[in-house]
Amino acid sequence: MAPSLPMDPNTWDVISFAVDKGHGVKGLADLGLETLPKQYIQPPEEQIIHSTVVTENSIPVIDLSNWNDPMVAEQICNAAEKWGFFQIVNHGIPIEVSENVKEATRQFFGLPAEQKNKHSKDNSPTNNVRYGTSFTPKAEKALEWKDFLSLFYVSDDEAAAQWPSAFRNEALDFMKKSEFVIRRLLQALMKGLNVKEIDETKESLFMGSKRINLNYYPKCPEPELTVGVGRHSDVSTLTILLQDDIGGLYVKKLDSDAWVHVPPINGAIVINVGDALQILSNGKYKSVEHRVIANGIKNRISVPIFVNPRPSDIIGPLPEVLESGEKPIYKQVLYSDYVKHFFRKAHDGKETVDFAKI
Ligand SMILES: CC(C)(COP(=O)(O)OP(=O)(O)OC[C@H]1O[C@@H](n2cnc3c(N)ncnc32)[C@H](O)[C@@H]1OP(=O)(O)O)[C@@H](O)C(=O)NCCC(=O)NCCSC(=O)/C=C/c1ccc(O)c(O)c1
Ligand SMILES: O=C(O)CCC(=O)C(=O)O
């Protein structure tokens, strides 16, 4: 049942309702508020209406029907260098798998707050399952209009025991079915770095851990005043993102102040380079700032899989990249330290990577 509208919105504690009690922004949206609570008003420079949005450019769309075509690997490396973002089509992940995972996401966020909140940071019996709202509410001056469920993959058995049943099978299926594409993308990208073979050590370094997030962006009053997700780059090696048909993801064009929309394409998957790959490639592949707007008319969902090093891995520029005498611009850092640094502060564009700069 939707909670009733509080009598006095001036004295009513929005944070307690949305964050502590676990109603999230979905709970706020269900109240039918006509104005945006002040806690969600972003500074003008973070509102997309104050940014330059360009329509003459778009991120590359790469057709993967023929992996054996050397042009495909070249397009992947080019996109990772010049955009840090691209979409893939004819990738081999069955459409039912992505439709099922999106439907399960809608089901999960449709559950009553008490059920979702069983997985909050305070209530969840495991750190590997976390339901929350915004990004890191305690560290943020203004909150983001997004609820999420974040699942760190350890094993099928652990997922069976800990992951919410409303989403488990669909999420695992999507993770399994995307494995082939992830490996091929990494093989192509490594060729461009002079890495001949992805042995076991490298495999762990590039894709030793995975996290899947379910993002829910409900319809928002006064959407232009807030954000769905603020400017950030991912801390992953690669991110594999499913979005629905609503749109709203914007990517920063490299070496410019311009933002480019990522249009939903039926059956396509969005791929982006994360900070770990930017560091491993000594800056050749770019982990690019992106953000999501809030929508005043429709609910939106997205489902990223973050493909990462293991928390215990040390990441730094690969020896193959430095072989030619290129100077390292990043030092060696423990990956879990890097991720903790990212999670402990509000979204701040590209500043996380300074943590690893020499
Ligand atoms: C993430 C960690 C560090 C957690 O380790 P753990 O021992 O459980 O540490 P912890 O002390 O519970 O968490 C550290 C802090 O991170 C926060 N945190 C942990 N998990 C999450 C999460 N899923 N979402 C938000 N914050 C989180 C905690 O709240 C802690 O903050 P604080 O309470 O100390 O203030 C560990 O699992 C690890 O090293 N993992 C490596 C692989 C990995 O998870 N990589 C991240 C890929 S995610 C990625 O690339 C992008 C994510 C993203 C982007 C935009 C968004 O808006 C968003 O919501 C998420
Ligand atoms: O919702 C989206 O399209 C992107 C979300 C995102 O950037 C993230 O979860 O890291």
Ligand SMILES: [Fe+2]
């Ligand atoms: Fe992201």
